[in-house]
Amino acid sequence: MDELWRQFEAWLAEHWPDGLASLNPPASDAQIAELERQLGVTLPADYVACLKIHDGQSGGDFLFDGMAFLSCEEVYRQWRVWKELLDDGVFAGEASEPEAGIKNDWWNPRWIPFTHNGGGDHLCLDLDPAESGTLGQVITMWHETGDRERVAAGFEAEYRRRCQAALEAELKVVAGVPQMLEALPLPYCVASNGSHDKMRATLGLTGLLPRFAGRMFSAQEVAAPKPAPDVFLHAARSLDVDPARCLVVEDTPTGVRAGVAAGMTVWAYSALTPASRLIEAGAASAFAQMADLPLLLQA
CATH class of the missing domain: 3.40.1580.10 (SMI1/KNR4-like)
Known part of the structure; x- marks a missing residue:
């Protein structure tokens, strides 16, 4: 130990x-x-x-x-x-x-x-x-x-x-994420229970930090972390977007519940957590490959 x-x-x-x-x-x-x-x-x-x-x-x-x-x-x-x-x-x-x-x-x-x-x-x-x-x-x-x-x-x-x-792992990027971000037809952000320092560290190590400049939101800025909806609602307000028009992609039941509580549509990324648990938490659907997300949005 x-x-x-x-x-x-x-x-x-x-x-x-x-x-x-x-x-x-x-x-x-x-x-x-x-x-x-x-x-x-x-x-x-x-x-x-x-x-x-x-x-x-x-x-x-x-x-x-x-x-x-x-x-x-x-x-x-x-x-x-x-x-x-x-x-x-x-x-x-x-x-x-x-x-x-x-x-x-x-x-x-x-x-x-x-x-x-x-x-x-x-x-x-x-x-x-x-x-x-x-x-x-x-x-x-x-x-x-x-x-x-x-x-x-x-x-x-x-x-x-x-x-x-x-x-x-040394914080390796999830397979397909860079390609997915490049092909996304919609604006995007990250809303995390982690601090800005942690997000900068993890996104920096994976080479994704420039893609999220000015679009990182932390639960430390709001009253309560996920599963409360606060950080998602904070992100929507900051970007001047109606929560009902937001799509949340989450890989934990806690995050799914937060997105649902915010009145947002939630899709579950199920490569790390069984899809059944994420659907039970309230996700509308589940997918296992990040590279598939842009096509799913166009379906």
Whole structure:
């Protein structure tokens, strides 16, 4: 875990200094013990090892694909919100639609959130798996849908996958995007939960920054990030376009819900997320190749 963090910190320092600056100092043994007492669980050793390097992050952009890496304090705060809803009977009679190895609870007090997207969705450590599951497996927790996916056998496996993807990919442009932008018959912009610094870094590394000059909009400029519609509405106002005449292309359920809430038409780019999940979130249609978008717009 130490070596993986060193590599990731070096990558952040070069490509995303604000992300590096958002990381908290290590959690103390006392902080971790208090969190375990509050939750009534023993946390997995690989997750504890991570907290002893960085106790989550504070402020800045979301570190994990649109999700913040939670500190001990925030883990308990998010868990307590769900626990109070459970105790109040909000989930009585509700069942989720889990993948194999996950119990069909809507929420389980032994699902420990370690990320949060600002809109009620999490990645959780599952400390109460179903018979075919693995203690400590990483699962999704969507507040609006019953999907519960198993994304990794444990915390370290998931963290390693995300870090190595960043280290190996070096922010390569998605196939077909330059050609798609060249052929688009309509004006376009980017509206992101990330900061302007992060957008400049990522678009700069992929060579796309000049195409978006003056047309980048950040959720840091508005009251609430996606899945709230604020950043999309801000972009439409700034460009003097009626939201009803806007097309949003999104690849996450959170982004899809934000576009729908803004009153915009949403098409789902499904190369990274199953089309069924994006359609369920409200997308009008889905496509898997960015190069196809200009032709779809003319259909």
